[in-house]
Amino acid sequence: MGRKATLATCSLNQWALDFEGNLERILKSVEIAKAHGAKYRLGPELEICGYGCADHFYESDTLLHSFQVLRKLLESPVTQDIICDVGMPIMHHNVRYNCRVLFLNRKILLIRPKMLMANYGVYRELRWFSPWKQLRSVITQGHDTVPFGDCVLSTKDTCIGTEICAELWNPRRYSTMGLDGVEIFTNSSASHHELRKADLRVDLVRSATIKSGGIYLYANQRGCDGDRVYYDGCAMVAINGDVVAQGAQFSLNDVEVITATLDLEDVRSYRGEICQPNMEIEPKPCHRVKVDFSLSSGDDICLPTHQPIPAHFHSPEEEISLGPACWLWDYLRRSGQAGFLLPLSGGVDSSSTACIVHSMCVLLCQAVEDGNSQVLEDVRRVVVDDSYRPQHPRELCGRIFTTCYMASENSSEDTCSRAKGLASQIGSTHMNINIDMAVKGILGIFSVCTGNHRENLALQNVQARVRMVLAYLLAQLGLWARGKPGGLLVLGSANVDESLTGYFTKYDCSSADINPIGGISKTDLKSFLAYCVEQFQLTALRGILSAPPTAELEPLQDGQVSQTDEADMGLTYSELSVIGRLRKISKCGPFSMFCKLIHTWRDALSPAEVAEKVKHFFRMYSMNRHKMTTVTPSYHAESYSPDDNRFDLRPFLYNTRWTWQFRSIDNQVLEAFHGFLM
Template identity: 80%
Template sequence: MGRKVTLATCSLNQWALDFEGNLERILKSIEIAKAHGAKYRLGPELEICGYGCADHFYESDTLLHSFQVLRKLLESAVTQDIICDVGMPIMHHNVRYNCRVLFLNRKILLIRPKMVMANHGNYRELRWFSPWNQLRNVEEYFLPRMIQEVTGQVTVPFGDCVLSTKDTCIGTEICEELWNPRSPHIQMGLEGVEIFTNSSASHHELRKADQRVNLIKSATTKSGGIYLYANQRGCDGDRVYYDGCAMVVINGDIVAQGAQFSLNDVVCTDMERAGSEKAYLQIRLYSHLEREPKPCHRVKVDFSFSSGDDIFLPTHQPITWHFHTPEEEISLGPACWLWDYLRRSGQAGFLLPLSGGVDSSSTACIVHSMCTLLCQAVKDGNGKSLWGGLWAFSLCQPITCTKKRYITQQRKGKKPKSII
């Protein structure tokens, strides 16, 4: 016997500093989650303001507008009766943190700051944020007045803590913490946490999906449990591409997979499974192991994920993760980035000089891959979500004039045909 629990994780194509657009996409993902009966919705890292804000994180307006979006989320009827987990920057004791905010029915349940910063390769998080290095410590955070007016709360828990409902316990990891040798899920699992979540902004890198899948499968193979992974999607105005790959893993088995390369702005993945078998694995195998001297602080909430009645449920059915070949990744990743860069820059197309060498030939293949993805998306009825998908077909026209002829037509005041 087990309890039916429905959870949702998503990949969102958030834009840096596009607060209105980001709010719209967050609400849309919550609508999709609720339509599938989910009681918990997980989103990507810093989804309210966008991950690639760079030095705009220093500006007080970025923090202010993030709280304004949070207020609209709290007030929205869409966010009622579901625990929403969103990401945003927060200033606590004059220190800036990368945080997760969990709320339910116009009440903020807890704020979880990131404890391990990504500060290598393409990432410079220590430039803008400080890590929360007080393990198992929770403080009181004084909410801004605009939030107090909605929630009726003056302070909320802020720090390294987990959420305890009537029927389960949820622990949070944020991106880089999963890659750390002392990942938080290890000790959380030993203390009875059954559902682990990870909000990420992980960029595409050749064969990186293999590493993500192996790490997440390993996290629940050791101690059991359910692991939800959410990731940013798109280029976010930067020079990297975030490739989604939202997933749900149970006891080391993948049970749900989100698309890695997609032009859709919102991709949700939900899962319905029994939540009781994990506790059996943990108690039987690992209850004798040494734990941290200070236990996890639990924030209790009067809420249930399950209906309350034990029912007979089949065991979860694993799926085989579909890994793209290296050739497919090289073709699809840059193609998706090109489309995002094109529509965000407001341009009408690309100028592609062809010299016949390897560089121009490879670029032409990638642009062709982009056009193929766009045409397929429009045929599938996703034109509106592509923000300009109706004119995407013009990008797929063959080159009809040379650069010299194109410039000549412009000088004569004529509107030249589209060229790529």
């Protein structure tokens, strides 16, 4: 028995209910871990079935197939002579648990159910699982049964304690295990990407090991496993407050294994100085499951150990470039479609979507160049060419990405030129189409039926909805018309702020198959486009950034756009970002929001002006909330997303007058006015 242990953690791109593929990726991760000398391998949460099974967790099939995969893992020669820690659902006494299963050499050592459920934001774990509530309590019956419950694994040379995802946030869990002698802590997670979030996980891991010492292994799911969220990897290993190994946050690799060799005596020395006064026997110590196995070896004295490294974080602009791009690629390669189609208007939103697709092509070409055979195989399947090898992002973009500018009599030459210029620089197959004939045909039918005149908003909506119909027609038949097989996925391009106010036409070209920017604010999208100018040399974006956002649905005046988004909404995009965060994150109703904003905006707006903006927002929000019931599935990137399908659970039928709430605001404005006079 030695003093140095080599440990492995990983990020896996698992897919909900893809038991075959999930098994292959788990085995590959174990194989890589063993090749690096690891004696312990940790995987992501619910990796056997995939985290996003949702109501499939109710089905007995999901439990049955998970056990069948577990049997394959136990019997495989790949998993011998290494402790494997895998995640799966298990039913015990007719109660369903989210569990870790630790096994070695065909024997299950213990089953550890999750004790703290994630039941907020995009998570609904209490819908499918029960938490294990018996602290440090284990069920064992006879010699042939497996310990089930809150226990730790005691090897010949160390002690390993398990946490599962949200338990990392529990202020008591880690420290009490550490004070009872646990030296290695593991956390299997399914943590999704949100802008500006990655540093929080690193800080939690570092702070946990600073307080009482120890080695911490963090594993995470990666990729789109079938839903709106993207799990962003970033597996890591830390010791005594220092990160010593960190995986990629965004990657096209389906399997990434991070290993680290660490000295167990470093943990003991750290605790001897820092924690000795607090080391004591707990009133109810951890239940230890003993195994005749060592993570270290007697001849490891010359084995080098991993040293601290600086944690790496991406800027928000890089996150937008990488996260949605990886999500799009997972969706495309798993959908069986041959590419994407985007109605490209020449504005910030659709241009951002186009740039994300271009970023995806950059990542694919780089992965192929780096020798990623899985990516190359998937690319060839998408383009239906077994001999194809992408040479350049522009060339690949031309094969899998079609953009279309749909002009009407209200469209300007400037937006048409900007859309064409961007399409040329990214390499998409681009079309210019005029929709006036279709719009006039529909309005002619209406006139014949009713004899009535046209109304402005209805006219705008007809234009918008015609674009949606054409987008799907081109997506289904566009490749066929060019003599190529397959269909295209239609991409949407409505940002999170427009969704908040409902500033889009229901079933217009914002209606699509998926939307990579539906959870991103206009402010962040503008910063992203400025980043793309430099990162990808897309100079056409400069003109797009300088132009005022417009839907171009109203007639031009002297050939120029007369309609702007912010004027139509009555709020600026920066104001909407503030309001969105207050509504969702701070959980403010109209009155609470007003009370906060009179201080936030006091230098620019009077209390009466703030009141009018708040009331205007809630009127628009409540009138248009119904649109969220049919909103295109969007990449989840913001914690104030209004997507009611999974994240923002609020009614869609409101009393839009908000009489009591608005009266409370008006009373406060009057009090402020009287106070000023006195």
